[in-house]
Amino acid sequence: MAAVPWRCGEVSLRHGPACGGRDPGARRGTGAGPRTGPGARTGRHAHPQRGRAPVRLGQLVGARTRLASLGRRALPRPRPRPLLPLFEAGVGIDVVHPSADLSPYKLLVLPGHYLLSAENAERIRAFVADGGSLLASFFTGIVDEHDRVHTGGCPAPMGDVLGVRVEEFWPAAVDEAVPLRAPAGDAPEPAPAPASLWREDVKLTGARAELFFAGPDWDDDRPAVTVHTHGAGTARYLATRPDPVAMRAVVDRSLADAGVAPVLPGLHTGVQATIRHGADHDVLILLNHTDDTHEVTLPADRRDLLDDRRPLVRHVALEPRGVAVLGSVLTSTPSPRRAL
The missing domain is CATH 3.40.50.880 (Class I glutamine amidotransferase (GATase) domain)
Incomplete structure (x- = not known):
């Protein structure tokens, strides 16, 4: 009723x-x-x-x-x-x-x-x-x-x-x-x-x-x-x-x-991007909420804060439910612990 x-x-x-x-x-x-x-x-x-x-x-x-x-x-x-x-x-x-x-x-x-x-x-x-x-x-x-x-x-x-x-x-x-x-x-x-x-x-x-x-x-x-x-x-x-x-x-x-634009245009549905800013750096965080692998192309090189073997990245492969934490390049970059 x-x-x-x-x-x-x-x-x-x-x-x-x-x-x-x-x-x-x-x-x-x-x-x-x-x-x-x-x-x-x-x-x-x-x-x-x-x-x-x-x-x-x-x-x-x-x-x-x-x-x-x-x-x-x-x-x-x-x-x-x-x-x-x-x-x-x-x-x-x-x-x-x-x-x-x-x-x-x-x-x-x-x-x-x-x-x-x-x-x-x-x-x-x-x-x-x-x-x-x-x-x-x-x-x-x-x-x-x-x-x-x-x-x-x-x-x-x-x-x-x-x-x-x-x-x-x-x-x-x-x-x-x-x-x-x-x-x-x-x-x-x-x-x-x-x-x-x-x-x-x-x-x-x-x-x-x-x-x-x-x-x-x-x-x-x-x-x-x-x-x-x-x-x-x-x-x-x-x-x-x-x-x-x-x-x-x-x-x-x-x-x-x-006049609000996406944090990172062109992302696949289910992939989330957010940016955290510090005084002299910023950190881009990518989250894959799907069960598939997705490729993300960045507008500029960034430092992979979770993988020291890759100092600079432009293309990121996000595994299912995966995450990437990427620091800015032209300014000082914090440690992963400080960034998160």
Whole structure:
């Protein structure tokens, strides 16, 4: 059974029988907002490692928060899926706290960022206004750091940045397909595959829709994926969970807007590259996540820090599940222990 919609912008919010019929805004002894949500946690926060040069993409993960589900039998844990396409695109990612310095980054990803303080929302707003790109998924910006529902509608602290107002939540039933369509005159071949898990009744307040819900019980003009210009930057919002192909297309557009390039272009799917920078050197790490051997051609010679028999390499053969640690040549190179 699909859950009954949850209307935003009210302190006392009631769910239907699919969510247990409880009032999450009427917790005993408090006037706080709902502790329910489509996920179990926003994740564990971490600061970028010391000694790392700033990468160009960050994932914001808020302070660890316990969230009840909207109904244990009604919803699985959400997986907005923005991170796998980033891995497939070969870009580097940092997991950062919202209070961290955001200036080194070009793109921020907020996957289901349920808890967001007004202070941290202002930091993200300034980041986008200064030219950064933002990709936020459903159920973002619902409560503040005290677990109180933001007033002014959802996502109130980020509404002007995203250019949308969420009027109702419509969790999908287990295994329910959520049809999508492209804007009129821009229909791709084939049509987008159905989404899943979640949908929201989104009203545009400045954004434009990149994908729409396609019924059958909803009007065709309800946006599913939106994009909005805020200052010198852009912000996208996912009101559902697209399938992997559609999600990759959304992520690719966000990467293009942000000007984010792969760490090492041309890698085979399943081969990962990341760079760690020191004061006078850098170290390139290659990981083969597949069961096949893959050849990697480097743009310049590097020192093989795991094999002293090969002082300089330009071509690397990564064995199945293999790893290569390659230091820069023109500057001093640390020992493998120091590099890792």
